[in-house]
Amino acid sequence: MKENTQIFGLRAVIEAINANETIDKVFLQKGLKGELFVELESLIKQNGINSSYVPVEKLNRLTKNNHQGAVAQISPIEFHDLDTLVEKTLESGATPLFLLLDQLSDVRNFGAIIRTAECTGVHGIIVQKKGGAPVNGDTIKTSAGAVFKVPICKVDHIKDAMFHMQACGIKVIAATEKTENTIFDVSFKEPCAIIMGSEGRGINPSVLKLVDAKAKLPLLGEIESLNVSVACGAFLYEAVRQRL
Structure with missing residues (x-):
């Protein structure tokens, strides 16, 4: 079982996707813009990752850390082929x-x-x-x-x-x-x-x-x-x- 089941921060989530982490879902802040945010959106789409746009309050409840508008849930298991x-x-x-x-x-x-x-x-x-x-x-x-x-x-x-x-x-x-x-x-x-x-x-x-x-x-x-x-x-x- 993986110990860390949550990743927060735009760059951290981007790196997790590029590293082929098993991501169950990414929560994105509604209305957020910027180069990194657009890059993350593109990666999510390319990899077919489940995502949803939520109010910042939802992200604040998910983590007390500086999420920068993105929180990813990492699966604690490895999926089979x-x-x-x-x-x-x-x-x-x-x-x-x-x-x-x-x-x-x-x-x-x-x-x-x-x-x-x-x-x-x-x-x-x-x-x-x-x-x-x-x-x-x-x-x-x-x-x-x-x-x-x-x-x-x-x-x-x-x-x-x-x-x-x-x-x-x-x-x-x-x-x-x-x-x-x-x-x-x-x-x-x-x-x-x-x-x-x-x-x-x-x-x-x-x-x-x-x-x-x-x-x-x-x-x-x-x-x-x-x-x-x-x-x-x-x-x-x-x-x-x-x-x-």
């Missing part, structure tokens, strides 16, 4: 079980999902570089340390991971209410990847069109949906039940 992870899993002889998270935004949900994934033998979690929850202190705490045990991959777009999975013979199953099939109607026995959507929107419609199967949880009460981490746990344990 998707191609290598899939190849190693297939070569191991195990029946692959992967988890795709389509822009899940809440770090505590993310942590809870990682914890359940570790308990259910998930071979890897795939997230998108932009728009998803970062791996930070809250993620680590909620995962009970499982974040250091489950391989996590970052891709430019979740569709990239889906296409790769499907090309390797891994079925992509969407957790969505937009189907008549429940989790008990779908087979999880063969190599598969379960895709979970974000807390508010669910799975992106353009992504949903590309899946191999859809399944939902039967809801018997009046509330129309479950917390995404709870739903994910139900899906993963149905996969475990079918495979035992």
